[in-house]
Amino acid sequence: MRLFIKLSILSLLTSCLSHKSPSALESFFLYQDIRVMRPEKMNTKITKPLNAWILLFESSKRCFFYKTPFREKLGHLKLTEKKDKCSYDREALYENKKVEYLQFRVVSDNLDDLKIRVEINNVQTTYRLLNSQFKDEDKLSFLPKSYLRDVFVDRFENEKEKLGADEICHGVNSNCQDVIGYRCEKCPSAFYEVVDFNCPQGGSKYCGVDECGKKNKPACPRGYEILGTKLKSLCFDGSPAGFCGPGLQTFCNEDNILICL
Amino acid sequence: MHSAIVLEFSENLSREWKYPSLNDKNECIEEGFKSRDHYSCQPDYMQCLLKNRLLDVKIKGRIIKYKLLSDILLKKSSAMRSYQLDIEIENQKHKVTLIDSCREIPLPKRVYPFFVAKRKVKTEWDNLDRTIFVDKYRVRNWEVLRWAIASKNNKLIEDLKNKKMLDVSDSLSPAEMTKLCSFYGKQLIDARVMDAAMIFPEEMDNPKSKLLRAPYYPWERRNSNTKLYDIQFRNAEILEKDIVDICKNSYAFECLHLAKSDSLVDSESWMGMKEVMGGEFQFVKNNLNPSENILLSSEYFTLKSKAHRTGVRGAWSGEGKTRKEFEFFEFNGDLRKEGEFNVNFRCMRYR
Structure with missing residues (x-):
């Protein structure tokens, strides 16, 4: 019985710990300056050339390699350190040798919020791209031309109805679901x-x-990284999640919005 | 094929819109404003080009015929600034939308310092889950005019008649600044965002770095690498041979004999925001410390003044241009230019 309890506690702790730190893939993509090395492989299941190491992405410090499946051998995803340049035979920081399906896409319909969506087997994850890419248009050359144009001829404009002057334009709840979908452009x-x-x-x-x-x-929102908290709600009296002017403090109002009083 | 002609036309238009060539376009260029920055994504310049057929577009060696049918009108939106015009291309009418992709720049997603009280009290914040765009340039008279016309502000329209449209706006009250930014779908720039855009990051390739030392100058990480540092801290002389370059960083009192508009536009921060220091005072919204709402780095102070540093702010009542409406704190002794003080501003946008 005691052993059972100890084992349960141990597995609980391990699972807690494994959820705390970002996964290796997350660390590779999140807020990193990523170069898409093989843009032509975007939007399709990556299978060719067969049984070959392909460098798919590169950041300033790491490399993302994929060896395509061949016969019974499944695909092999490998993240390595970059020293001057990328080399697939370097020691793996992370690897997955059971990749049946790999695909990636660039999503978002505005330039300032580009994301990469990577699908590995049945799991799709989306990562934000660092927007320093906008300073260097070369890096954006893999995007469809329409993203970069600033002149449109005879573009069909859906004259959307405007919202009211103080209306809510994006509403989230404690489960981070969009109760009111983003419509702030209205x-x-x-x-x-x-x-x-x-x-x-x-x-x-x-x-x-x-x-x-x-x-x-x-x-005024302070930002989620600075707070470093996992609390679902940031609204409580004295919350450090927002800034107030001199002599004022944060309080949570009845709409669950942090205000200054 | 007409669609090929339209495509060629729109590509040429896009190029000139973003990267104005300026040669042989003297009718549309203002005296004293030579830099391309004044004309990129600028609707009056484009309207002048199209009206006077100064934009030459060729297809297979033949010049494409076009005729501007309307003025270039602003399209209001909180997402971006764009303009619309009606044009006839080879006898067919078209509606063209021009998006302003030049005059706003994204604030990189990072952790940033903010000087709450002078350069003594610092706090941190981040925009890692938010998108903020900052105006690259200070608001111009042509932007004020469009707002004045739309809001039927005849007094302001009258005031603007004596001003150059490409000049920086210098006569709006904070309330008017807020309304103008709102008209363009933006917010008046916040002191926090201004600090973020100006303060060179200590660890550029780590957006989450909490090493927030806050160098003095927006274009340089190491303070001692810049001539301004020597002038301010090592009592170095301001040499004639250096003055043009130093004035490009901060158009201060000693720079007044140099052409202002083109010099100011060369003052650039680490993330590409322009006109960062010098010139007339810049207003920033600062609800966290309302007594620090103007950047002191300006043409009113000597280059030797330590006011020409990031995070150095003074106060403006917002009620007039005379000395009594301003507070310069410990920099009073550095004041060189008296009379009326002008205050300008820029906007920012959340997306």
Whole structure:
């Protein structure tokens, strides 16, 4: 019985620990300056050339190799360190030798929020690309031409109805689900974000002038990395998740928005 | 084929829109404004080119005929700034949309320092889960005019008649600045975002780095590598041979004999924001410390002044241009230019 309890505690701890640190793939992609080495392999299952090592992505410090499947041998994904240049025979930082299916795509319909979606076997994960890529148009050459154009002729404009001046344009809940899907481009002028829930898509957003930090106004968001918390809600009295002006402190209002009082 | 003609036309238009060539286009170029920065993604310049047929587009050696049918009008949106015009290309009418992809620049997603009180109290924040775009340039009179016309502000329209459209706007109150930015779907720039755009990161390739030393100058990580440092901290003389270059970094009092607009536009930060230092005062919205709402680096102070550093701010009441409306704290002694003080600004956008 005691052994059983010990083993359960041990496995619980291990699973907790394994969820805390980012996976090797996450570390490779997230906020890194990625170069897509084989853009022509985008959007299809990667299978050719057969049984060959292909360098798919490169960041400033690491390399992402894939050896395509051949006969009964499955695909082999390998992440290595980069020393001057990438070499597949270097020691693996991470590898997966049971890849039946690998595909990647660049998603998003605006330049400032590009993401790479990687599908390995049945699991799809999307990673944000660091937007320093915009300084170097060469790196963007793998994107379809329409992303880079700034002149459109006879473009069909769906005259979307505008939202109200202070209306919510993006609503999230404690499970980080979009209860109101992002539609802030419909705001009559600008919009701003408030501090409510700790979500990768940010907190809820409202149309209007940003007056964050002033008395009776929302607190100015500090940012999720700086906070480094796993708390679902950032709204509680005294929360450090938002900034306020001199003499003011954060309080959580009845709409679960962090405000300054 | 007409579609091939339209494609050729739109590619030429796109190129000139983003990278104006300026040669042989003297009718559309303003005296005193030579830099390309003034004309890129600038609708008045493009309208002038198209109206006067100064844009030559050829297909297979033959010049394409076109005729501008309307003024270039702003299309309001919180997502981006764009313009529309009607044009006839080889006798067929088309509606063209021009997107402003030049005058705003993304603030890289990183952890940033913010000087809450002088350069003494610093805090941190990050924009890793948010997209922020910053105006590359300070707001111009031509942008104010479009807003003034749309909001039927006759007094402002009248005031602008005596001003050069390519000049930086210098007479708006903070409330008007907020309204103008809002008109373009943006927010008035926040002091935090301004600090972020100006302060050179200590560890450029680590966006999550919390090493936030905050160098003095927006274009250089190591303070002592820049001539301004020698002038400010080592009492170095301002040599005639160096002045043009130093003034490109910060257009200060000693630079007044040099052409301002083109010099100012060369003052660039680590992430590409321009006109970062010097010139007239820059206003920043600062709800976290309302008594620090203007950047002191300006033509009103000597180059020797330590005001020409990141995070150095003063106060403006917002109510006028006379001395009593401003507070310069410990930099009073560095003031060289008296009279009225002008304040300009820029906007930013969340996406």
